[in-house]
Amino acid sequence: xxxxxxxxxxxxxxxxxxIIPARYLNTIDPQELAKHCMEDADADFPNKxxxxxxxxxxxxxxxxxxxxxxxxxxxxxxxxxxxxxxxxRIFYRNAINIGLPILEAPEAIDAIHExxxxxxxxxRGHIKNLRTGEEFQATSFPPFMQEIINQGGLINYVKKKG
Amino acid sequence: MGMTISQKILAxxxxxxxxxxxxxxxCKLDVVLGNDITAPxxxxxxxxxxxxxxxxxxxxxxVPDHFTPNKDIKSAQQSKVxxxxxxxxxxxxxxxxxxxxxxxxxxPELGLVLPGDLAIGADSHTCTYGALGAFATGVGSTDMxxxxxxxxxxxxxxxxIKFVFSGKLPPWVSGKDLILRIIGDIGVDGARYMAxxxxxxxxxxxxxxxxxxxxxxxxxxxxKNGIIAPDEITRAYVETRASRPYTFYESDPDADYFEIRxxxxxxxxxxxxxxxxxxxxxxxxxxxxxLLDQVVIGSCTNGRLEDLAIAAGLLKGKKVHSxxxxxxxxxxxxxxxxxxxxxxxxxxxxxxAVVSTPTCGPCLGGHMGILAQGEKALATTNRNFVGRMGxxxxxxxxxxxxxxxxxxxxxxxxxxxxx
Numbered sequence: 042x043x044x045x046x047x048x049x050x051x052x053x054x055x056x057x058x059x060i061i062p063a064r065y066l067n068t069i070d071p072q073e074l075a076k077h078c079m080e081d082a083d084a085d086f087p088n089k090x091x092x093x094x095x096x097x098x099x100x101x102x103x104x105x106x107x108x109x110x111x112x113x114x115x116x117x118x119x120x121x122x123x124x125x126x127x128x129x130r131i132f133y134r135n136a137i138n139i140g141l142p143i144l145e146a147p148e149a150i151d152a153i154h155e156x157x158x159x160x161x162x163x164x165r166g167h168i169k170n171l172r173t174g175e176e177f178q179a180t181s182f183p184p185f186m187q188e189i190i191n192q193g194g195l196i197n198y199v200k201k202k203g
Numbered sequence: 204m205g206m207t208i209s210q211k212i213l214a215x216x217x218x219x220x221x222x223x224x225x226x227x228x229x230c231k232l233d234v235v236l237g238n239d240i241t242a243p244x245x246x247x248x249x250x251x252x253x254x255x256x257x258x259x260x261x262x263x264x265x266v267p268d269h270f271t272p273n274k275d276i277k278s279a280q281q282s283k284v285x286x287x288x289x290x291x292x293x294x295x296x297x298x299x300x301x302x303x304x305x306x307x308x309x310x311p312e313l314g315l316v317l318p319g320d321l322a323i324g325a326d327s328h329t330c331t332y333g334a335l336g337a338f339a340t341g342v343g344s345t346d347m348x349x350x351x352x353x354x355x356x357x358x359x360x361x362x363x364i365k366f367v368f369s370g371k372l373p374p375w376v377s378g379k380d381l382i383l384r385i386i387g388d389i390g391v392d393g394a395r396y397m398a399x400x401x402x403x404x405x406x407x408x409x410x411x412x413x414x415x416x417x418x419x420x421x422x423x424x425x426x427k428n429g430i431i432a433p434d435e436i437t438r439a440y441v442e443t444r445a446s447r448p449y450t451f452y453e454s455d456p457d458a459d460y461f462e463i464r465x466x467x468x469x470x471x472x473x474x475x476x477x478x479x480x481x482x483x484x485x486x487x488x489x490x491x492x493x494l495l496d497q498v499v500i501g502s503c504t505n506g507r508l509e510d511l512a513i514a515a516g517l518l519k520g521k522k523v524h525s526x527x528x529x530x531x532x533x534x535x536x537x538x539x540x541x542x543x544x545x546x547x548x549x550x551x552x553x554x555x556a557v558v559s560t561p562t563c564g565p566c567l568g569g570h571m572g573i574l575a576q577g578e579k580a581l582a583t584t585n586r587n588f589v590g591r592m593g594x595x596x597x598x599x600x601x602x603x604x605x606x607x608x609x610x611x612x613x614x615x616x617x618x619x620x621x622x
Contacts, residue, residue, distance in 0.1 A: 067277035109343035135343035
């Protein structure tokens with residue numbers, strides 16, 4: 042599965058309150074959540090993000106709350122994947138469980154800037170910066186997690202396991 | 204090689220004698236928790252599985268505590284989804300308004316989580332129960348859904364960092380200050396994916412309320428769980444509450460740690476975490492002149508009886524500063540009632556504070572004390588992220604109940620010994 046998209050770059054320790062503020066958690070409707078995605082980090086993000094775009098962030102993306110509304114909101118904006126130096130534990134688990142593609146690529150982040158175009162092969166964990174031509178390899182998932190990803194998330198995985 | 208307390212609890216729940224850090228294990232759970240924000244998502248995911256019944260209604264706990272008593276129509280709809288699910292699935296541990304409290308104050312109080320348990324909750328502060336010597340960690344709603352269906356969850360066995368506290372705890376220094384010291388030291392991702400084990404002579408003497416505060420904020424250092432080996436203080440707390448057997452585990456002397464960090468607390472003073480990260484800590488005497496618009500005393504971090512006792516001790520016979528609002532939120536109905544009987548509630552109201560029914564409310568910017576643009580609050584809560592308590596241009600400072608109560612009197616961040 043390959044995605045090509047424009048980069049929106051964020052800093053370190055982007056917390057789940059920045060990804061989706063709690064004031065909007067009185068709904069579970071993904072489209073409603075998407076309207077406020079990242080708004081406390083970049084107020085204009087929900088208006089400018091286009092389907093296929095890619096979020097790139099420094100360390101510890103998604104720290105804070107366990108709210109699954111965070112990866113749900115990102116997925117519902119049409120963002121194709123999130124690439125970060127590292128992810129907070131619960132966000133990492135949630136993203137895999139709901140089928141939001143994420144890649145941990147510590148070496149890639151410093152060489153990617155806002156507005157760059159990236160080509161990402163989510164299965165191979167391969168990232169190419171189309172502006173500079175530089176290529177990077179993301180950390181691979183353990184086989185068990187890769188299986189959940191392949192099934193499209195935890196619910197499908199549990200269903201199949203019976 | 205010996206095992207840590209965290210390894211031992213996971214091993215016991217996957218039927219193994221020995222497990223190694225880094226292994227992925229599938230474990231049987233004792234408790235699965237959800238609230239009015241996270242359970243509705245979990246219920247929608249559970250329904251996709253096409254199952255009629257949950258695996259075991261007895262292990263599920265549902266607490267409407269975040270946006271309750273409901274603040275608007277949408278949140279009332281969310282609570283209704285959870286209430287109807289609880290009825291349909293015959294989940295006895297659903298706590299309606301009137302019985303409910305802030306979940307992480309309520310579950311230990313009712314003996315629903317016990318030493319040696321493996322608990323997950325669709326709330327990041329589920330790590331609070333580590334204070335009982337349980338392995339408890341926050342997960343998302345889909346993990347909660349899968350756990351409701353199967354009674355199990357998968358875990359990567361975490362490495363552990365041991366935090367050893369020695370020395371003599373100075374007056375006004377509390378469990379809140381100890382955990383803020385750790386977070387200030389190692390940063391908001393300093394224990395990412397890891398178990399945080401709190402130990403040493405200082406921890407051994409801490410009350411359960413202070414231990415809950417410490418374990419509660421393990422997530423603020425990125426920890427998977429915070430844990431304190433159970434002892435006689437734990438036993439005194441649980442023996443009157445437990446209605447099922449429980450097990451005390453402790454780390455082996457030759458257990459392997461990622462790191463051991465030692466702290467002498469003798470010279471410590473209360474700490475304040477400045478905006479917008481819990482790691483931005485300073486001694487309260489170095490806080491400078493920070494004028495406040497609001498003080499909040501409560502939350503799953505510091506909404507217990509001992510927290511209210513400290514606040515009442517400082518506010519007794521005093522008035523809160525006319526320039527700010529002081530909001531005090533007991534964690535559960537029982538804590539509220541005890542505080543009433545002991546006269547704390549009267550003290551708060553006479554001082555000019557408001558006292559609310561239990562709710563997470565302002566901690567996450569839900570309701571009951573939202574900040575306007577440019578306002579500053581000092582809170583005994585756990586997060587001071589941008590926009591956490593309201594407008595994105597507002598600020599939250601974190602402290603212990605002692606610093607919060609003292610600051611409510613003066614209207615600015617103030618050491619408790621100055622009032």
